[in-house]
Amino acid sequence: MQRFTCAVCSAPLFFENSRCLACGTQLGFHRGERTLAPLDDDGVYRDLEGRSLRRCVNLKLSGCTWLVREEGDECFSCTLTRTRPDDHDTTGLAQFLDAERSKRHLVYELDVLGLPIEDRDRNPERGLAFDLLSSVEEKVVIGHQNGLITIDLAETVDSHREKMRARLDEPYRTMLGHFRHETGHYFEGTLVFSDPDLTERARSIFGDDRASYQDALKRHYAEGAPEDWRREHISTYATMHPYEDFAETFAHYLHICDTVDTALHYGLAEGPGPNSSEDFGDVVRETWIPLSVALNQVNRSMGANDLYPFVLPPSVIAKLDFVHKLRVRVGEPVAGPPA
Template sequence: MRAFTCRVCSHPLYFENSVCVSCQTPLAFSRTEKEIVPLDDGRYRDASGTVWEPCSNRLLSGCTWLASEPGGECFSCSLTRTRPSDEDLQGIAQFPVAEAAKRRLVVELDVLGLPIVTRQDDPEGGLAFDLLSSVGENVVIGHADGIITIDLAEGDDAHRERVRAEMAEPYRTMLGHFRHEIGHYYESVLVEGELLDDVRALFGDDSVDYQAAIDRHYAEGPPEGWEESYISAYATMHPFEDFAETFAHVMHISDTVDTARAYGLSTVDRSAFSSFRDLVTGVWVPMSTALNQINRSMGAGDLYPFVLAPTVLDKLDLVARVIRQGASATMDG
């Protein structure tokens, strides 16, 4: 995430700001400009003269993005296929947390250069999100054929912390869920040919029965010594989960390194590294150690509570290569 400032008064802004707290100028995020821009009479006119309107979900979900037409949805909101009904007060209250995480996800996918093919562009396999309330039904977080399902209850801190403790996880966030599930999506659309051979050689045979793998994982837990080959206990379940967990960590690391540079905490340009492994060992490991110590100074848990074994570094490097090739193919196309 880059550092933003108000175009009117140069006051620092958070990505989520809809109003500058210094000069009170109404604001919105322009995906095309990758900037937070000021609104004039409730809309924004760009350098080409095109007029942009606030997203229609500004009040419903706190969306701060611009839409291309009056009463329309922004790009991020248009990816949501299903949301809670207006009568589901708890679901509606949890809805903004998921949408905020999705907006951050979209920005990072744009930064990485990954293609975002919508359901409108590809009705059979395009990307869409079902953000579901578990108030009246059981919701299983997952991905299938481009549809990512998220349980809105994960936006409740108490619920999420309880589940994290029950599953003995070191880390669990709404944004983490989005990054993990988008990893499943991109594996399905980017990993093919020679890349597929490389992924299977490192992550394992993905033809192994998935349901049987789930049953075994929850009955027996991770294998002894899993830390030497996997980034998390959950990653041991199945090669698909290993890839998605690793994909999420590539996003965690990339975004945090970029944010540190944007705010002057580091001078490292992530794009200058041809090897993601070198970025991790040379930059991320010392940076995350320092961030963990800062968190501990505040009496909080570690920001990044993971140990990256050599095999895990190989997996991170391979997933980063998948992302780079996917971005290159998009640019060439």
């Protein structure tokens, strides 16, 4: 996450700010310029191309500040949401606001990394879309199928998420982490399985994805992960099936890129960033490991759990490098209309 400052008074801003807390200027996020832009008294920002832009229609519903061309339009991030809670579901709508915040963060990061997003308008069969569902009245299973990602909004609630984390013996569980993991499935389908050579390369690294997923699922929850799982995998869940190994690796790639990028922008780290090295191992060894160790120590100083409670053996770094080179191969940071 880059460092944002107010264009009017130079006060520091957060990505989700709808106004500057120092001078009161109303703000809108311009996706193409990647800036928190100041709005005039009419709620308008005139961008570098002279277009008059306003905030997304979902400002009050989900806190979205992204700029659009026409008043009443939805921004690109909001259009990716296919299903949301009903208006009468006040609990679900409150959770929806938090989930949308994480989704906007995800879309921002994918743009920065140049990872291409096809929506359902461009690709009705496999385009990226989200069903953000309330589990107040029915069970919701988090998952991905052909570009459609389903999220249980109860995961925005700290007590629920911690209960699930403990029950599944996970060291880390966040809403943003869910979005990153499930999006990993989407990108494996669009970037890896669309290329026979990349598919074979991925199978040599992550395993054969043609193995029965249902059998792997039953085995994982009946037997758990192998005792030596730490030698080859980032998490126990990654051991279940090659699909999950890739998705877990992809999520950690985004964790690392985003945190390193933020630390570099704020002067908290030195070394190569995700856009300055062709070998992601250099980023991990020279920047990420020193930074994550320091951040873990800071958390421990506050009596909190480690910020990054994972170990990265050489085989996992090689998997991260596969994702990195896949991203570098296709990636061009998004620039253009604030759609």
